[in-house]
Amino acid sequence: MEISEFNIPGLKLITPKRFHDDRGYFIESFQSHRYSKVIQEHFVQDNISNSKKGVIRGLHMQKPPNAQGKLVQVLRGSVSDVALDLRKSSPTFGMYVQIEISAENGQQFYIPPGFAHGFQALEDNTIFLYKCTNFYAAEDELTIRWDDPTLGITWPINPALASPKDGQGWSFNEFKSPF
Numbered sequence: 001m002e003i004s005e006f007n008i009p010g011l012k013l014i015t016p017k018r019f020h021d022d023r024g025y026f027i028e029s030f031q032s033h034r035y036s037k038v039i040q041e042h043f044v045q046d047n048i049s050n051s052k053k054g055v056i057r058g059l060h061m062q063k064p065p066n067a068q069g070k071l072v073q074v075l076r077g078s079v080s081d082v083a084l085d086l087r088k089s090s091p092t093f094g095m096y097v098q099i100e101i102s103a104e105n106g107q108q109f110y111i112p113p114g115f116a117h118g119f120q121a122l123e124d125n126t127i128f129l130y131k132c133t134n135f136y137a138a139e140d141e142l143t144i145r146w147d148d149p150t151l152g153i154t155w156p157i158n159p160a161l162a163s164p165k166d167g168q169g170w171s172f173n174e175f176k177s178p179f
Contacts, residue, residue, distance in 0.1 A: 058118015077126030
């Protein structure tokens with residue numbers, strides 16, 4: 001597998017090796033021994049979402065003690081994926097990385113605890129897999145508005161579709177980071 005890092009420490013882009021033949025391809029998408037050399041977290045829960053083209057999910061996080069790291073990948077379709085640094089002591093606090101990942105490129109994006117995460121589906125029936133380092137805890141879930149003008153995230157598809165809950169999240173300027 002190939003690992004790329006970003007200008008925001010902790011974020012990683014992982015490209016697993018694909019084995020192609022005349023039947024298609026094979027990918028070993030996770031193997032704890034190999035991934036533990038790159039990610040020092042233990043994954044405890046997997047989630048899958050299916051989204052229509054234009055759907056935005058996020059920007060979500062869980063506060064401590066139930067903060068989650070996420071290893072995400074697209075099983076069908078493609079997304080514009082965003083990770084926003086909310087670590088108060090980080091020199092990149094308030095900055096984000098936005099990348100496109102897809103079933104075609106097979107890439108995985110690791111987002112450690114201390115980040116808000118969201119994505120926009122770029123195709124109908126996009127299937128998105130999240131491996132999480134902590135269990136879901138509704139009482140610790142927090143949302144920052146995906147359309148907050150302070151952040152200036154440019155989502156590729158307009159108009160976007162988002163849940164009412166995601167549209168009523170915190171503005172970045174009002175948000176008091178627990179990280």
